[in-house]
Amino acid sequence: MTTTTKDTVKFKVNGIECEVGSEISSQTKLIDYIRKTLNLSGTKYMCREAGCGACIVSASKGPGEPGQAVNSCLVSVTSCQDWEITTIEGLGNRKTGYHVLQETLAENNATQCGHCTPGWIMSMYSLLQRKTLPTMREIEQSFASNVCRCTGYRPIFKALKKFASDSPQNDLPNIKELYGCQQSGVACNKKCSDDWCLLSKDALEKTIVKITLQDNRTWYKVSEIDDVFDILDVEGDDSYILVAGNSARVPYPIQQYPRVLIDATGIEELKNCEIDQNLIIGAGTTLTNLLDVFEEISKEGDFCWQH
Ligand SMILES: Cc1cc2nc3c(=O)[nH]c(=O)nc-3n(C[C@H](O)[C@H](O)[C@H](O)COP(=O)(O)OP(=O)(O)OC[C@H]3O[C@@H](n4cnc5c(N)ncnc54)[C@H](O)[C@@H]3O)c2cc1C
Ligand code: FES
Ligand code: FES
Known part of the structure; x- marks a missing residue:
């Protein structure tokens, strides 16, 4: 790839x-x-x-x-x-x-x-x-x-x-x-x-987005966990934020974003959910997908989901 x-x-x-x-x-x-x-x-x-x-x-x-x-x-x-x-x-x-x-x-x-x-x-x-x-x-x-x-x-x-x-x-x-x-x-x-003609080519190759934004911050979008560490190796870790749903800025307002913003929503490794004796939920799971997971798991007997 x-x-x-x-x-x-x-x-x-x-x-x-x-x-x-x-x-x-x-x-x-x-x-x-x-x-x-x-x-x-x-x-x-x-x-x-x-x-x-x-x-x-x-x-x-x-x-x-x-x-x-x-x-x-x-x-x-x-x-x-x-x-x-x-x-x-x-x-x-x-x-x-x-x-x-x-x-x-x-x-x-x-x-x-x-x-x-x-x-x-x-x-x-x-x-x-x-x-x-x-x-x-x-x-x-x-x-x-x-x-x-x-x-x-x-x-x-x-x-x-x-x-x-x-x-x-x-x-x-x-x-x-x-x-x-x-x-x-x-x-x-x-x-x-x-x-989905926009996607067909991208599906065959790994794409990293890197944009120098108008306010001199750098926006990255990555698809693997290792990409995050590669970026931090280059950019340093003094001023960065991972961006997922971007909702934490509501209870904790961000007046100024850090110098480096890394969009982590494309990292598939973080979207997996698995069960051993516990349900382990990937950090990149959206609430909408989590509801689907709860719905599915609650059919299996040992788990129940209280609405
Ligand atoms: C309307 C509203 C109501 C809310 N109510 C509640 C509430 O009742 N109780 C409550 O606890 N919270 C509440 N929140 C806050 C909410 O829980 C958090 O904003 C949310 O969990 C953050 O998830 P996110 O995907 O939006 O993360 P983001 O806002 O994108 O990121 C939040 C932080 O997590 C880091 N991060 C993101 N992804 C990863 C990752 N994969 N690995 C490591 N770090 C990561 C980011 O760097 C950032 O520092 C509310 C928010 C809103 C908008
Ligand atoms: S707020 Fe006016 S119709 Fe709902
Ligand atoms: S939820 Fe977006 S403007 Fe109120």
Whole structure:
């Protein structure tokens, strides 16, 4: 396997290829890029610290991976390498027609000022990408990070629970449009892999991203643990941070990032979970994937997961 070094990061937003590099600062979050650079202002924000859900977009982080709800106020835009991001505009809009989730919220009076609405919809859309028919309880639990200040939660849940497997009202005429594979017509919650031309070459070679950011910090994205130590050998370990979900800066605000930022989310070795007599969870496991692990393990008898 060959190793190449890149000084830009590529990803897609609503199917459009985007590329960022040294014009980006260590403080530039995905929400800023979406709203200011792409002028897609449908994605809202309020707290900018993962507490309100207004900024949620859906991101598929690898070939064929279903979308995950992502708080775009947390994620550095340079973390988005190879992501397929869908914003509320990509889901449906006035020109191309609205998505069934958007129609359902509107028809059921589940929005007033509308500031929170894109976040609810993208959160629900992401849940349905991962779980074709969630239960009403699962839907309710998945919304722990979404806040609405004016409509009230009852109409929102009432509308969205129509998509639940145990809902008395899951007979929406358009429900198939949520799940049907466009190629085969068979129920499927994954993306078609031929969307992934961005990735096919990279999958065959090891890529290290190294970007000198606008504010003179250096951003790395690595794929192996050894790469981290190689970087520290060169850069020194006086001023660096590993970046994963980038959420610790909420309880412990970072006024200025260290000189070296190393994105560790691409390190597969850190995403493994194994059981001996304990469940050992890799340090790179996302909360979304961890829930899947708990769900799976809890079927096996000796473990139980208390919701
Ligand atoms: C809305 C919200 C609510 C929260 N509530 C709670 C709470 O109730 N209780 C609580 O304890 N915390 C809470 N937190 C904090 C949260 O638990 C931590 O932010 C989170 O666990 C950090 O994970 P991360 O992937 O985002 O790490 P990051 O923020 O990316 O990194 C955090 C630190 O860990 C280091 N690091 C990252 N990956 C690795 C790795 N693989 N190996 C070694 N070091 C690594 C980084 O260098 C950095 O110093 C909350 C955060 C938010 C945003
Ligand atoms: S702006 Fe509130 S969660 Fe992102
Ligand atoms: S509709 Fe106004 S905050 Fe939810």
